[in-house]
Amino acid sequence: MVGGTFREARAEREGTERRVTDKRMTASQAVSLVSDGDHVAIGGTLYSRTPMALVFELLRQRRRHLTLSRPLACYEVELFLATGAVERIVTSWVGIGLPWGLAPIFRHYVESGAVTYEEWSHLAIGLRYKAGAMGVPFLPGLSMLGSDIARTVGLQTVTCPYSGERLAALPALNPDVTLIHVHRADMFGNVQVDGYRHMDVDMARAARRVIVSAERIVSQEEICAQPSATMLPHFAVDAVVEAPHGAYPHECYGAYEADVDHFDAYVKSIREHGIEAGRRYVEEHVDGNPDFAAFLDRVGPERLTARAAGAEELMPR
């Protein structure tokens, strides 16, 4: 299992400055907060509200020896694997999506033993982030018990001092850096999202540093107009990156649907060319553009507009 003690996590949090200051920066500046060997948690789930603008920048900067954690991981993990950036994956599921079958690059690295896949249940990942966010070293739960995933990760149990019941003890997961993508943020880092929140709140509050990319940078007044919609306060956020369509080709609730054609093309290419195709994807889409906006330009406005229209159709009215 990864991570320091919860005392260290607390001490780091205490020692962190909570300056109310303009935290806007480029993705490149923000991602420089990530060091080789860090545990990076990637917000959203599967292909929903993944901070792709930040993920692309992290791929570009070619960090090494990373641990990556997520609730459910999608093809972005394959890109980190293919470029040799990651040593350990902590999640409950790795794939691309049901119709695309198994993820071949993931299979290669994990089956060969080159990379460790630390598999927990979905709720276990959630409770691990939540323990980290709550500032406790573990939380009790009732899943994982009796399974081989419990055995593989070395799950411990804890006995309730009142009822005598034995429960699973999920150890706190405190990422070094958490990346999330949101709908709105002000320059100080107060952030709001629409729709489901995935595990973003706990993942961010468990972390040592938090980088947020946002569809829109708004005024503090706009945040304060709907204070109940605020998901994280400024003092839980270290960097704010403006990134319209910043989850593309993944979806952003209410803003745009996922681009499944993009996944199709990716999967077709890795089925034909293997790991090399993963590297080529990074060369073409990440290294081949100066920044994420340039990548989106090459995707083209028609495609982005169509995904936005698809989202619009699914919204309550």
Place this chain on the structure above:
Amino acid sequence: MVGGTFREARAEREGTERRVTDKRMTASQAVSLVSDGDHVAIGGTLYSRTPMALVFELLRQRRRHLTLSRPLACYEVELFLATGAVERIVTSWVGIGLPWGLAPIFRHYVESGAVTYEEWSHLAIGLRYKAGAMGVPFLPGLSMLGSDIARTVGLQTVTCPYSGERLAALPALNPDVTLIHVHRADMFGNVQVDGYRHMDVDMARAARRVIVSAERIVSQEEICAQPSATMLPHFAVDAVVEAPHGAYPHECYGAYEADVDHFDAYVKSIREHGIEAGRRYVEEHVDGNPDFAAFLDRVGPERLTARAAGAEELMPR
């Protein structure tokens, strides 16, 4: 400490019907779900979003041997005490509000030993409801430790099986019935509130039965138009009572401020006449009216309108 085991709480929850049906009823019908000896949790906090229409009905029905729990309790607890309804109070604070000093009826019953005040810290109450809501028998925390309140309630500790740290173990608190007041509910019991949520979510999900009063009954379409604002889904709610101004004389965020003049009059009267004034309050304001709407009629529309205007002035715009 009160309450059955978490296994019993789970078994009750499993056995409960989750019918999607019209759950609207009168306060009188709804409150008949409460039995003598029950543990009743009262939603909101202090004088904010207290379900007063339901509280008045519970006072009218003169239940006996109740346990009452809340995050912070206000003068409503004195009314239950004065009418002999309550045996035990589980909370972190009992008063009326800072300017009104100590609560004399509360003092009388607790100092004489007639009623037990089980005092926990504010967070401890929150984690106790949360443990109940999460379906676990306890949650770990880092307050209460070293204090005499821990000693008095028999707080146990738990050792983290990973770090070896010793933490406070807050035992699950599963009320028999939770009463909450909300801004909007549909007839099935999907409910939404504006502003802060107090501990309503955990308190409701920890409970065996949940009674909701609502400022407005709305269509399911209105709920579905803002699904992220839904605080409890229909299957966590057993009864829905329409109660405009249903938190009066307490506040309801965005709708009306508290009526501090009403508190002034109450406090003046108990300072002069003691417990008897508490009983008289119930006779006059509860028993003296056929229902809560009639009580509000006697309060008068001018007073209600003024409190609504005060609320309007404080809202973001």
Place this chain on the structure above:
Amino acid sequence: MNDVTAEELMAITASRLLADHKVVFAGVGMPLLASAVARHRQAPNLTIVLEGGIIGTRLLPGHLPISTNEMRAAYGAQMLTDITDIFLFAQRGYFDYGFLGAAQVDQYGNINTSVIGSVEHPKVRLPGSGGANDIISLCNEIFIVTQHEPRRFVQQVDFITSPGYLSGGDSRETAGLLFGKIGAVVTDLALMDFEPSSRRMRLRGLQAGVTVEHVQRQTGFDLPVTDDLEELAPPSPDELEIYRTLRDGLAVSQPTTPDLTSSATVRPV
């Protein structure tokens, strides 16, 4: 009936397990489709919950979700929250049914979606648990739907990702899994349940035209047959129309007004 696909057969048979006014925690794919069919037929008040933080999804016909974490899965929902919160509802006992697919299932209903071979030296590393371990551990009654093939129905799974009855008897409870039972396994050939004391899987019903022998040949372990073995009704035209319309997107009337239809629950187990 030649034109009924195995997937249609499974989804429709499975849909009949779901009674009205219940809450089902559905995995994506067949479990979700089966739940949607039930909602359009005998269970208009069925509440479908998805792990993506979604309560009360309605689905837009022809725009079915690929995952449990996307807008299509949230269509028409009454409540959107977060992932962990959904599982905590399950842990509290709110969810009558947990509904899962399975890559590999054994005679005690244990599911493997982690690895073929050993975890140390995997032959195939599968995606992993996702929410399956939690759903099977926390929901009140579990239904499993999968294709009936010998490589899927094995004596003992290579790896217990999601615990059924573990090694049978009371081993599930002993492991600390205090709640939930594995109610049924539905396939394109049969309906199975579990013997109450040994907790071994047994044959309860046959899809139309399927023999006990055929089911046994497609099963990697000995499958006892219950005394009251029944033949399952083939998908009705009505069921097929609902299924296909959901999938392909012609208009299906949404059961938006609960309690108007109170058709008796079709529940073969």
Place this chain on the structure above:
Amino acid sequence: MNDVTAEELMAITASRLLADHKVVFAGVGMPLLASAVARHRQAPNLTIVLEGGIIGTRLLPGHLPISTNEMRAAYGAQMLTDITDIFLFAQRGYFDYGFLGAAQVDQYGNINTSVIGSVEHPKVRLPGSGGANDIISLCNEIFIVTQHEPRRFVQQVDFITSPGYLSGGDSRETAGLLFGKIGAVVTDLALMDFEPSSRRMRLRGLQAGVTVEHVQRQTGFDLPVTDDLEELAPPSPDELEIYRTLRDGLAVSQPTTPDLTSSATVRPV
């Protein structure tokens, strides 16, 4: 200075403890008022958090809240959440300061707001902890503000509602309170802190015109004096105007644009 009330003196002295760009978890009453004064003076980027689920309150002058759970307390907030969530932020280490009043405090900074007499046979049953136990256990540095009277400053509190340094030395840590320190106690007579190893309260500063002897007479235990005892500056006209305007409601300009004022922090300890 005759017209400065004890409450004004305490709130203004306490307000100077708060540095800019910090997060303060404030109790209602004087702690909140002192925090608001700081925000309008040396700490325009101070974030005030209240246990009612409120982050970043601004307060509307003349409409001060009576509790931490009401609209007046939420005025201008950046985030509204629930009560437990606020305390969990504290438990994680986000809150630089915890700021409390006290009915009774002892030489180790333990606070009693539960009972005068014994809990079994109370002379006076006080309201209880509220959030005070959690604030003092979980925030990074604690400030206590209260009136200086012998009945409030006792050798040993009747009941430890909210643990300071317990019985001194490392007893706080030993009890499992791993974090936080009691930074200062502010009264209408003096400023106190705690000796680093014994953790006993000591006199650090005197309000203008107050003698060591007077403070000692008003204190129910022996109060050592630090070598660098200082005289605290009396409230400035500026501070008094801010305080009174907040309380009474004439216009005070809101510090809405952070980082434009970067006045040096006035911090006497």
